[in-house]
Amino acid sequence: MQRQTIQSPAVAAPRFRYSPCVHIGDTVQLSGMIALDPGTGALMAGGPGAEAAFILAILQRALPDYGVTLDQLLIARIYTTRMDLFGEINAAWEAVFTPDVTPPARTSIGVSALPLGASVEIEFTFVQERRP
Amino acid sequence: MQRQTIQSPAVAAPRFRYSPCVHIGDTVQLSGMIALDPGTGALMAGGPGAEAAFILAILQRALPDYGVTLDQLLIARIYTTRMDLFGEINAAWEAVFTPDVTPPARTSIGVSALPLGASVEIEFTFVQERRP
Amino acid sequence: MQRQTIQSPAVAAPRFRYSPCVHIGDTVQLSGMIALDPGTGALMAGGPGAEAAFILAILQRALPDYGVTLDQLLIARIYTTRMDLFGEINAAWEAVFTPDVTPPARTSIGVSALPLGASVEIEFTFVQERRP
Structure with missing residues (x-):
């Protein structure tokens, strides 16, 4: 069981x-995602x-690849x-994490700059339960 | 062993x-905490x-619930x-992590804004040792 | 298997x-590092x-101690x-993570202040694969 990196065309x-995306042991760690179009690479x-909604859409498309x-x-x-404008971001979040879905932990921070002029970056950490 | 979310009245x-609070496998991950009064919900x-001291007090009250x-x-x-004013925050920290207590890792970052007008937010990650 | 803290003279x-540096279970978590000279303690x-290159050099010297x-x-x-000036930081990064090396996940954030007047802080998380 070694470190693996996983690519997704999404x-x-x-x-x-x-x-x-890096997978070691139980942990699947994603790099901070900004709203880059996978086709053009543009923000x-x-x-x-819109950026938050796009990041969450990309995440959901990549999940099967990331396992x-x-x-x-x-x-x-x-x-x-x-x-x-956190309300906008939160509305995009709540469109995915609807009341019937158990949400993850979340930490929200206001920062001074993000890569490539983005206004939102989200970093996701997954842990796979270990089957005994 | 599946993901569990844990509530604490504290x-x-x-x-x-x-x-x-989210528990998966060995990891107990808390969302970033700001100094919200659990009774009134006010900052x-x-x-x-004062905010740092309050967050650390709330954390300690919640630990038994979080396991x-x-x-x-x-x-x-x-x-x-x-x-x-980091000295103030650090003084609150050192009131909990006294010289006889082994402190955790710590990362400190100056940011431009926090939710609900807070001036301090702290995110805690716990790992439970696995008993063989 | 309990929590251990690890010191490195580097x-x-x-x-x-x-x-x-804190080690619990599979995880080796470092505190956010700034470019402090281990001899003088000065930034x-x-x-x-220069700060990013120094942090990465210190990290590499400490790795054997951290296991x-x-x-x-x-x-x-x-x-x-x-x-x-992210280009400068990235150049220091790419001097370590050369094309023949698989890079980790990475999240980059622009912040308003860092401890002791630093302009760069990097936090590293390692996971050791568990040998069955």
Whole structure:
């Protein structure tokens, strides 16, 4: 059982030298995601709400490749340069984590800058239960 | 062994859709905590030092519900909008992590905004040792 | 298998009450590192690129003491007050994570302040594969 990196065609190719998804033991760790179109590599227009919705859509498309489900999501860390528009981000979140879905832990932080001019970045950590 | 979310009456009910404490496998992950009074839901007055002390007090009250102890604390991540008053936050920290207590890892970051106008947010990750 | 803290002479002694490296179960968690000279305790001069290179050099010197290798690096979280000079930080990163090395996950965040006036802080999480 060694470290594995997992690629998904749903996620834009990295512009820098990092692995979008790393799997070691029980843990599946994603790099912080910004709203990059996997086709063009360009940042999604439309502001924080649109970016958050796009990140969550990309995540959901990549989950089968990453071998995890939202039920295994431990925590999401949301970073935004527009905490004043956090309501938009939260609305995108609540469209996925509806009342019938148990949500993960979440930490939300207002920051001064994000890569490539993004206004939202979300980092996801999954833990797979170990079957005895 | 599946993902479990754990509630504690010591912690203010979430205002957004997230789980304050998530347990999967060996890991007990808390959402970033701000100094919300569990009775009123209002942010604690008094500035960074008072907020940090309140968060640490709430944490300690919730630990029995969460099934972990400070000996199992892997890391605390401290986010503050008032890095200029970090001494206050650190004094609250040192009132809990006294010289006779082995402290966890810690990462401290100055940020531009936090939810609900808080000046301090702390995220805690615990790992339970696995008994063979 | 209990929580252990690990010291390395390669890393500057903490100025605050935290453990630079905590090992529980499969996880080896480092505290956020800034470019402190382990001899003098002073912050490395030279700006973001020099700080990032110094942090990565210190990390590599400490790895044998910490009992992990770069192959076990799950994620690096880079915080910087100078996102405008991220290219410098990334150049230091790519000097270590060369094309023949599988890189970890990475999250990069622009922040408003870091401890002791640093312009770069990096937090590393390792997971050791469990041998069956």
